[in-house]
Amino acid sequence: MPEPIVRFFHTSMQFPGVLANDDVSLDIYPGEVFALVGENGAGKSTLMNILYGLNKPTGGTVTVKGQPIRSFSPSEAIRRGIGMVHQHFMLVPSFTVAQNIVLGDEPRRGIFYDKARANQIVEELVAEFGLKVNAHDRVQDISVGLQQRVEILKTLRRGADILILDEPTAVLTPQETDELFEVIRRIVSEKSMTVIIITHKLYEVMAISDRVGVMRQGKLVGVCNTKDVNERILSSMMVGKDVLLDALERIDDHDSTIAIQVEDLHVSDNRGLPAVRGISLQVERGEVLGIAGIEGNGQSELIEAITGLRRRDSGRVLIQGTDTAGMNPGQIRALGLAHVPEDRLSTGVSAQADITDNLVVGKESRKPFSSLGLHLHKKAMKAYAREVFERYDIRAAGIDTAVGSLSGGNMQKVVVAREFSFDTPVLIISQPTRGVDIGAMDFIHQQIMAKRNASCAILLVSADLDELYRLSDRLVTIYEGRLTGEFRPDKIGKQEISHYMTGGGREEERHAQ
Amino acid sequence: MRSERWKYILSLTVSIALGLLIGALIMAATGHDPLDGYSALLRGAFGSKRSWGNTLYKTFQLCITGLATAVASIAGIFNVGGEGQMYLGAIASSYLGARLAGLSPWIALPVCFLAAILSGALYAWIPAVLKVKLKINEVITTILMNSIAIYLCSYLANGPLKTTERGINSGTDAIGKALRFNRLIPGSNLSETVFYIAAISLLVWYLMSRTTTGYRMRLTGQNERFSRFIGLRADLLGIGGMLISGAMCGALGMFECFALQSRFKTDFSSEFYFDGMLVAMIMRYKPLGIILMSFFFGALKMGATTMQSSTKISSELILIIQSVIIFLMAAEEGFLRRVQEHRVRRQTVQKEG
CATH class of the missing domain: 3.40.50.300 (P-loop containing nucleotide triphosphate hydrolases)
Structure with missing residues (x-):
């Protein structure tokens, strides 16, 4: 086994009244797609927010590339090559795609924003990673699926090599999901990135991940190689009981009004x-x-x-x-x-x-x-x-x-x-x-x-x-x-x-x- | 929610204490005895019947302007134009107060009052409609409209409506004697108008906190899209909040002129509205909080004059104290979260140890 790129060691997160992460120890290795699954409120997002520096853990440590994190902040996380795409996007709706992608590190000509260079940067990124977007469109006018691409491109632009995706497919159609998975596979194999994906959809876990961690009520209840498990095993780990969906009862006496x-x-x-x-x-x-x-x-x-x-x-x-x-x-x-x-x-x-x-x-x-x-x-x-x-x-x-x-x-x-x-x-x-x-x-x-x-x-x-x-x-x-x-x-x-x-x-x- | 409230009260108390402490340090640093300074301040605010009267007068004035800001903000529109609405209310009612001097007060006063609240409301209606229908930023329009209103009133009081009485610069004809409000404490600014202000404040508090209309306005102010989605008339609710706000300002304009000036004078207000707006913002538009905070700021403001005259400490010091409190209240949220995290971490450590 290589050295883990991210290591949570007895990490806990206590919010007022809620223990969101309870003594989580987890290693993630470079170049893998790691899926984190669990019910709502199981603590998946909280754990990833810690890694991205949005939460400061109340117990335990987090180590990235061998270096323990001492000051938790997104800017520190970005410096260490961590990028995160949130469930609710953090884009400026009235800005163009290009403006959003370069925001925070804009190309300049003198003191002015260099629009041509920004568009060029976006086109290069699009060519490199195969995520098609139109640099000139305003974010408020494009679909949610495209907005997500903008988010991903933004993190890639900042040189992230660890990418956290929080429920990325929740807003996507089956086709868009396939395209996203294509991109994930490509950046993992060609750019040797590490991808952590938070999701509810177990068939996606099966489709994309190398390993999967299951969380329940703040605890990490298991980590498996994806090829060793199936959806039924995962879902029972998630909820503690078997809930593969049964057919619903239909009563047909509608009055056809x-x-x-x-x-x-x-x-x-x-x-x-x-x-x-x-x-x-x-x-x-x-x-x-x-x-x-x-x-x-x-x-x-x-x-x-x-x-x-x-x-x-x-x-x-x-x-x-x-x-x-x-x-x-x-x-x-x-x-x-x-x-x-x-x-x-x-x-x-x-x-x-x-x-x-x-x-x-x-x-x-x-x-x-x-x-x-x-x-x-x-x-x-x-x-x-x-x-x-x-x-x-x-x-x-x-x-x-x-x-x-x-x-x-x-x-x-x-x-x-x-x-x-x-x-x-x-x-x-x-x-x-x-x-x-x-x-x-x-x-x-x-x-x-x-x-x-x-x-x-x-x-x-x-x-x-x-x-x-x-x-x-x-x-x-x-x-x-x-x-x-x-x-x-x-x-x-x-x-x-x-x-x-x-x-x-x-x-x-x-x-x- | 309840613990939130206590936390808020706690941080407010701490902010005020720190504000006063810094005030004391500045007094000491400039060669004055802080104890002297603050006792002069207290004397100025509460030392005599007269000073009590002035403090209460200022309290009620802050209260109605603060609530006026709050009503509009809760409904989603930030009314910075209260000063202009107050001027128009003042001049409209004062003009009628002079013209209707011969009528019974039972008829003339309600007419003047109606004129005051209608002109205030109407002047607030313009930026409200611009905001709701055309999405034009209300902060800009209301600030600009303040100047328009104040200069318009100045023109009227120096031109067409200027009194022929001698010795009055830029003012309208005197309001009928029978229509003026009596002072409650001789020599102070406290007048019968406080009863009307109290009634209006109570009514507005009830409307905002205990009625379906206030409930809808609040939800609209929080998320206009949601308000439309759920089937509310978000546009009308936003405009409604502004109309109430403008009407309150118009009413205050009338009270000031009818109680203290005996006519409309161009300098009747020294930016009263902005003092109240500040109180409302510190108290995050919570009606009850605004009422309590008005008293504190009222006392500060009135005490400052005495402090300056008897101890030579500049009354500007009050501005510093106010600013510190505002600054601390703005920083409060982030600061409290840190304290909380620290406490949780310590508890966790103790548990593990």
């Missing part, structure tokens, strides 16, 4: 370019319609247009038979619609507000939360929040914890709990389990299925094909703002459907030539 009707909808994206180009669809009560597609093909714009968050260029959207033209999100919700948004942190919650406020909002003018729609009853709000907190098994210090400090899965539980409790006949759900652990994912899936069985009309957008297959009654594929096919999940394989997600027929033409 059309609850969501979209007719020839056209919508533009933030740059004013067409994103949705003439989509028509219908969802009946008691069915789940899944939209499968690679991120950035108009799904976000479609959902925002249906729920009133984005202006429609043309076309009609009827909710429960009522035309929603000119309505704001509140008016559309009043027709009986609830919405789980794709981006929970920026759209789905108020991060500064506590759990109580985030659970009650939308119902504050109803009894028992207020009288006359004006005077708030804080006790009733808290009692309600406490009950939901228990029922959804939200893991936090208490109902007055700020939602922004929760882990992704727990934050999502808050969003789902609030939206589902409106008891609306129409549900619009986007990426319900992105970055969520298996336990929480199964729970959320069961909630969605229960809503379906209770005659809700559900429109589901997900980048996770397994999720779509598990929940949907019908599937449609979306490509470049158009629907390219409609299928029953039991009649089409994942391989074939991803074909339609990438343009379907057109691909064949190209091959034929």
